[in-house]
Amino acid sequence: MTISKKIVLLGHFGVGKTSLVRRFVENTFSDNYRVTIGVHILKKEVVLPENQVNLIIWDIEGNEDISKTRSSYLMGSHGFIYVFDTTRKSTYENLPADLDYIKSGYNNVPVIVVGNKSDLVTKTHLRENKQYFDLAHYFSSAKTGENVETLFKDLTKKLIK
């Protein structure tokens, strides 16, 4: 049975949301940064043992203040992927507050927290920022493809539970 689910990628500007989606949907990566304006929607079928899930992925423009994200883009979401940039503290220092904000509005909607650009940081850096990074479910790299497929599949499984 095929079911459709809407997932939304959240996070600051330039954390790599679009790159993650492109890597997942098209298996491509580009170093050229192009800011997302409004929203970009892509689709990918994920085949699980019991279901086939059509992921309708809303790649929305980044926002430094999550409360200013257009609420109509978030409404009806079945899952969220919160992306931060492991190399830029400003993108993860408000992570606990941002997660609380999501929870307050969308309590039952699963959220996966992802630290992107893992190819650019050392293990020492990860250890030094443990207090923030402990909240991350995955560390990914859209450039190398590390964990990209896994994190989307993990969220998909959570969506159909």
Place this chain on the structure above:
Amino acid sequence: MMNENDKLNILKDILLTDDREYAETIAQKISALEKVLHTRSELAGKVDPIIDTRLDEFIEEIPKTLGPTITETLKEEIKNSKEQVVEALYPIMGRMIKKYVWQEIKLLSERVSTQVENSFSFRAWKRRLKAWITGVKEHDLILSELGDASIEQVFVIEKNSGILLGNYAKTETIDKEMFSGMLTAIKSFVEDAFQQKGQNLELIEYELYHIHIQSFVSYYIAVVVSGQYSTPVKNKLQDTIFKFSENFLSLMIYNPDITQNDIVNELNFYFNNDHI
């Protein structure tokens, strides 16, 4: 006993042997160089790599050095020679327009033929009667009918998520799920932008098509219409949508696990007669 000449020769040998050898080496080198210079393939072998390297460097530098100048020159030339540019483009544009017009005439001709083939249908008799009563020629009525609004696609979309619940399509042309998502995003954006609670985006015009949007509480229906989209067409379309919706809602209430196929069947039932 050595005479003066022998002595002189020995002295010459002693003094000039090294110079002679050196001169011979130079002569050999010159001869080799002459051979290289006069043999095309050998000269090419030596010179080509140097030219290639310089050319590569030149090509790499062109965008930086000559690029802006070329762009500026082209802009200036186009600005100063509009007529010549139009003249140059005219054959290309002309061919494109000719092709487009030819295709449209072909389509029109096919549609007229279909109408003529159905000349014994109820609709044809109705048209003839109308022509006889109104005095309008039958072929004018046929042409007028060809411009009638026609339903191309219908989408039933969940309002918040933009997930496609079901669709009817005369021809499969677009990715319907992505279309539903994008349409929902556009709709939300416009409705947010005007911040008028309870007001909905109702129509999008796209060249030859109109996207009629009818919002309900939890879902909305988008109908892609080609041809003339007039107020009577809009009213008739709304009537059909409301009839469908009434039935669809009762289906949803009595069968919450309604499948996409059920919705598609319903849509086919209500919208298959595509002429509005």
